Amino acid sequence: MIMWWTSRTRREQRLLLAAGALLVALLMVQFVIVPVLRARADARTKLQTASQTAALVSQLETVPSATLAPAPATPVMDDDAARTETATLAAGRGLVVSRIQTGTSSGQFGIMIDDADPAAVFAWLQENEARTGFSAAAVSMSETRNGRVRVSVDFKRQGTR
Numbered sequence: 759m760i761m762w763w764t765s766r767t768r769r770e771q772r773l774l775l776a777a778g779a780l781l782v783a784l785l786m787v788q789f790v791i792v793p794v795l796r797a798r799a800d801a802r803t804k805l806q807t808a809s810q811t812a813a814l815v816s817q818l819e820t821v822p823s824a825t826l827a828p829a830p831a832t833p834v835m836d837d838d839a840a841r842t843e844t845a846t847l848a849a850g851r852g853l854v855v856s857r858i859q860t861g862t863s864s865g866q867f868g869i870m871i872d873d874a875d876p877a878a879v880f881a882w883l884q885e886n887e888a889r890t891g892f893s894a895a896a897v898s899m900s901e902t903r904n905g906r907v908r909v910s911v912d913f914k915r916q917g918t919r
Contacts, residue, residue: 807905840890865915
């Protein structure tokens with residue numbers, strides 16, 4: 759290898775060094791700098807989404823209990839009517855229900871939404887509880903893309919265990 763290098767003219771050696779330096783710089787940009795910049799932009803987007811979601815949750819937590827409708831002693835709606843009304847309320851908030859599941863016992867059902875705005879989901883949950891008498895017993899929410907979420911909610915009639 760040394761013999762090959764020394765057999766090159768001074769001009770060829772400089773050109774080879776320049777080409778090698780350019781190749782190293784290109785590889786650094788492609789495999790180090792570009793991925794780091796993408797990860798940084800994704801992190802900023804996720805931070806902004808998480809901040810907005812946290813703000814919405816804290817707003818819901820700070821609502822005085824006097825402004826919320828008290829839990830009814832008897833169910834406001836039967837299960838079928840509550841499922842229908844819950845889906846209608848979701849549609850009214852621009853949420854597309856992908857699946858409605860009947861519960862294992864009376865007074866329970868589940869709804870899944872594949873792509874939703876988190877703010878609309880929180881508003882829908884609050885409105886649904888006030889209108890149907892069914893509250894969210896369990897909520898699973900995961901990010902899908904661009905601040906959108908996939909949501910699975912298990913509803914239970916208020917006052918039941």
